[in-house]
Amino acid sequence: MKLVIPGGSGHLGTILSRAFREDGHDVVVLSRRPRRSAWRVVPWDGETLGEWATEIDGADAVLNLAGRSVNCRYTAANRQQIFESRVRSTRVIGAAIARCSRPPRVWLQSSTATIYAHRYDAANDEHLGILGGEEPHVPGAWRFSTDVARAWEAALDAAVLPDTRKVALRSAIVMSSESGGVFEVLHRLVRLGLGGRAGDGRQFVSWIHHADFTRAVRWLIEHDEIAGPVNLAAPVPLPQAEFMRVLREAAGAPVGLPATSWMLELGATVLRTETELILKSRRVVPARLLQGGFTFRYASWPEAARNLCARPSAAPQRREVV
16 A cells, blocks of 8 residues: 655654554655655645645555644744644645546545534534534633634545545544653653643543554545544543543652643743643544444553553654644
């Protein structure tokens, strides 16, 4: 199988590229900053059609991971880059597929679990989940992330591709012990004694082990009956306070100092990021995966946390912008 991964030079793209190459597949990454890798890397700008489009013609699957990192302050300039990098790359991939004489049979498009509403009362699945943007009593800045996610998926939906199945990957936080990911940050905080409750700790954390994320991507490529939005998240999200307690236990850290909301706001300002990434309740469950018969290797956070804490970190990975 030939798999093309636009925006695949970052942390998650490297994990997926390595896994598919080890399975014997032909992996081609499209990157704004090509560098030597164990797989082919082809330059693109994420906005305009170019020679890179020939890689998609005849490919079996496309997995678009392109998009500027949201781990930043939501300034006007950063918001524009976050929005445009996602929407423009999605549009140009759709245009490239439309021109193919042999279009890929499936296009897996990154989306995010952040598209769902901030809530505590019930979990969001693909059938009954409530999309965000209209929740009362949440900061207005949080709507930006939901608007981006909606526009991202709208760009995918707008592509008229009768011969290519389209899947929107509403991904939760992917947990990997490799350097450059979210787990590395959380694990470091825990080891420093800072991995305690954030805010009131009631906000849900949805997550997925990187091994299950890779297995789910393979599964979705193989299952031609699955199209549309799919939640990539482990079946049991946890309140943040419980999530961190389990991580401290797995890491052998007896103490985790709490952080109040004002402390988080101050820290986010210093670290040039946003508290939404910590305080929004993302209670997401993978109904379509489970209904389709997918089985999780790491279905619960305690077993996943123990596995991740026992694995040594790999060499640092550079992050892809688009």
